Amino acid sequence: MTAVRLEAVRIPPRLCGFDPGEARVFDVVLDGARVASVTPTPGQPPARGTLISAPVDAHVHLDKNYTVQEVGAAQGDLFTAIRRMDAHRASWTAESLRARMERALHEAWHSGTRALRTHLDWVTPEAPVALGVFEALRAEWQDRIALQFVSLTPLDVLADPAAGERIAQDVKRAGGVLGAFVYRNAELAAKLGRVFELAARHGLALDFHVDEGLDVEATGLRSIAALAIRHGPGLPVVCGHACSLAMQADAAAAHTLALCAGAGLHLIALPTTNLYLQGAWDRTPVARGITRIREAAAHGVRASLATDNVQDAFYPYGGYDLIETFGLGVQVAHLAPAFDWLDTVTLNPARALGLAWDGRIAAGCPADLLLLAATDEYELLDPRGRRRTVIRAGRILESTR
Numbered sequence: 001m002t003a004v005r006l007e008a009v010r011i012p013p014r015l016c017g018f019d020p021g022e023a024r025v026f027d028v029v030l031d032g033a034r035v036a037s038v039t040p041t042p043g044q045p046p047a048r049g050t051l052i053s054a055p056v057d058a059h060v061h062l063d064k065n066y067t068v069q070e071v072g073a074a075q076g077d078l079f080t081a082i083r084r085m086d087a088h089r090a091s092w093t094a095e096s097l098r099a100r101m102e103r104a105l106h107e108a109w110h111s112g113t114r115a116l117r118t119h120l121d122w123v124t125p126e127a128p129v130a131l132g133v134f135e136a137l138r139a140e141w142q143d144r145i146a147l148q149f150v151s152l153t154p155l156d157v158l159a160d161p162a163a164g165e166r167i168a169q170d171v172k173r174a175g176g177v178l179g180a181f182v183y184r185n186a187e188l189a190a191k192l193g194r195v196f197e198l199a200a201r202h203g204l205a206l207d208f209h210v211d212e213g214l215d216v217e218a219t220g221l222r223s224i225a226a227l228a229i230r231h232g233p234g235l236p237v238v239c240g241h242a243c244s245l246a247m248q249a250d251a252a253a254a255h256t257l258a259l260c261a262g263a264g265l266h267l268i269a270l271p272t273t274n275l276y277l278q279g280a281w282d283r284t285p286v287a288r289g290i291t292r293i294r295e296a297a298a299h300g301v302r303a304s305l306a307t308d309n310v311q312d313a314f315y316p317y318g319g320y321d322l323i324e325t326f327g328l329g330v331q332v333a334h335l336a337p338a339f340d341w342l343d344t345v346t347l348n349p350a351r352a353l354g355l356a357w358d359g360r361i362a363a364g365c366p367a368d369l370l371l372l373a374a375t376d377e378y379e380l381l382d383p384r385g386r387r388r389t390v391i392r393a394g395r396i397l398e399s400t401r
Helices: 078-089 094-111 129-140 161-173 188-202 220-231 243-247 250-263 271-277 293-298 322-332 338-345 347-352
Strands: 004-009 026-031 034-040 050-053 056-060 115-121 146-154 177-182 206-210 237-241 266-269 369-372 388-392 395-399
Touching: 004 050, 056 266, 056 347, 094 129, 094 322, 094 388, 115 129, 115 206, 129 146, 146 161, 161 177, 161 188, 177 188, 188 206, 188 220, 206 220, 220 237, 220 250, 243 250, 250 293, 266 293, 266 347, 271 322, 322 338, 338 347
Parallel strands: 056 115, 115 146, 146 177, 177 206, 206 237, 237 266
Antiparallel strands: 004 026, 026 034, 050 369, 369 388, 388 395
């Protein structure tokens, strides 16, 4: 294979796996499936683009997507969306699931995504039909997108001893992650404790939907962080949403984030779905539905941004372009300068998913990259700046630049 040379590209500081010194732009040589070298561009000319590691989407719902025409949009009501999807789930077949899931994977692939973790609705002790479809797709797509799944189970179901044990066994057999939906449940600490015990007993990582609402009294994230500290660092824990954290007093939120930092917990924000679902619909919403990303970073908890729902009752719009989601997150959470937050769709989710490569770019790293047309942080959010060249294993797959 002929070596590929990328000249005068910017590499965001957090993605540099080397000391950049005073250099602003670099020449990157790809040799086969690896980066052969990264060197400062002679004369330091203006940048010709921005190079990042291929994005990682840490929280999606491949089983629900592209159903909004059948179920309708919930327009800001989380539990209406849940009820509609519960009713629609009865009609899901392996054939219909495969068609929708493959559509999503093709879109993510062409956008440049290299890894993706999907939650699968798992509302009874029996494994859902979607699991078998996912397992087949995981094998078929293993050379294109690394796929992971999480069992999305109501906390009250998972905390039941018999149901929880059966689910944990099936998740373990299928190589998945144990997950639960947590929002102001009765006997919260005790039920979460049983979930942590299940995970520890079966050697499973945990991934929660937690506090997905604007109720100031929702403190599931704090309880999860405290349990994670008690169980030790060997148990990976991811928490998605945590919208209620933004509504709580600064001191209470800071206490929770300090616990999250002590637990080594990964936090994932979902701007599209939560901006749509949270806040008023009878007037202009004031509450944004986004968790405290900047405050989390100040405590040493670097969050991820992820796609979440696509064209279903929870979020009736969107697609699987993680760079577009990043742009929205930058705006609603005031993440500036934008270049400093590109780790939210690269390094941070790669670590949350436990991938072999964390996404830092340096000589010897995988040549799984995305070259964006943007030459500065402002162009990252415009249509021209989002034009891209997708590079996988050192080969240019396609280019919109």
